Amino acid sequence: MKYQIINGKMLLKEEALIPLNDLGLLRSYSIFDFFRVLSGVPVFLEDHLDRLLGSVDKMELDLRWSKDEIRTMCREIIASNEVVDAGLRIVVTGGYSHDGYTPARANIYMMMHNLPEYSPDDFTQGRKMISSNFTRDLPEAKTTLYVHAIHHQKRMKEVNAIEILYHTDGVITEGSRANMFFVDQNDVIVTPADAILRGITRRHLMHVAKDKYNIVERTMVMDEIADMKEAFLTSSTKGVLPVIEIGGVVIGDGKVGAITSDLHQLFNAHVAEYITAHREEFDDS
Ligand SMILES: Cc1ncc(COP(=O)(O)O)c(C=O)c1O
Structure with a gap:
């Protein structure tokens, strides 16, 4: 550029x-x-x-x-x-x-x-995360401070993880560059809401999914992960990306879940609609 x-x-x-x-x-x-x-x-x-x-x-x-x-x-x-x-x-x-x-x-x-490229396999087979007890400064601001995340890149590579799940003494907050969602045994979609960056992808996904699914914002702890059926993260570059393992704990059956796949498609369709609706505005750009 x-x-x-x-x-x-x-x-x-x-x-x-x-x-x-x-x-x-x-x-x-x-x-x-x-x-x-x-x-x-x-x-x-x-x-x-x-x-x-x-x-x-x-x-x-x-x-x-x-x-x-x-x-x-x-x-x-x-x-x-x-x-x-x-x-x-x-x-x-x-x-x-x-x-x-x-x-x-x-x-x-x-x-x-240039945008980072993700393999289609990331979305069909899901990715792993590591976890870390860490709380960002001013978590609701998008600060440029990513020391902890960048410092962990080597540890992520060792297990081929795409992201780090942050928790504060066991209370889950968010990923290092993404927001976090889980699907519980009753198909309720659960997402932490405190001490997080309010992701734009998170907000739009919740908006498009709200009529079809029950979404609950609540405090979640690390011990609950083992009982979850599905997990996924959201970010502007990754969209809705399935997570199949966190810190060595396998999520559900270790495969990408049906609800995650559906949300991935719903979100992509929403982005496509947005582009169509705004194309004229930027035609002269
Ligand atoms: C700490 C953190 N949380 C969440 C997100 C996801 O936000 P968005 O969906 O707006 O990209 C990001 C994005 O970089 C982030 O850095």
Whole structure:
């Protein structure tokens, strides 16, 4: 992707450089949001802009750009990069700090990436997760702090796991980059709701599934996992992805469950509908 944006200015990627005293770099004092652009349409753009501004508030960043201005920047970067399918990342940092600690006027950066590719087998056979007792800072903000997750990549690779399930002393919260759902023995869909990032995929999935399934947001503990029939995670890049094992505990019969498969299809159909409904809006981008 040829172009990136720094504080509203479109620059060639090679010229998109920032001073070294950005508080995002020095102290990880920064938030971001990330979403897919499919067929030129930024998927669930308004939800992501709202969450971005929510993270800005929770982190108490002094951002001087409005939602409309940020939306315009999104349109411009999509048009300039002439992309059909990609990921769009917006980062807001604590600014160029005079002493490397005190927040200043916030900076906003925008860049596009190729999307990660998942194998069809991931969705038909499911994937494993490891687990870890860890609580993110400001869990309801989408902070850029992924030290714990990145540090665990080696351990994940050893068992071919796709994600880490976080719990706080046994109370399940979310994945390192995804939200978590389980299907219990009565076919009730259960999802933790406290101390999590409110995933946009999670919200849309719950919306499309609510008329067909019973969905309960409640506290869940690690000991319950062994009794669950199905499990899956949700994220903007993975959609609905089946999970067949967590921390060595096999879920149900170790195969992708019928409800998970149905939800995977329901969600993909919902995304396709969204793209069709919004294509005209971005035709000129
Ligand atoms: C910690 C965390 N939870 C949940 C999610 C899923 O959110 P979304 O569905 O909006 O991508 C993410 C996405 O990166 C995340 O980092």
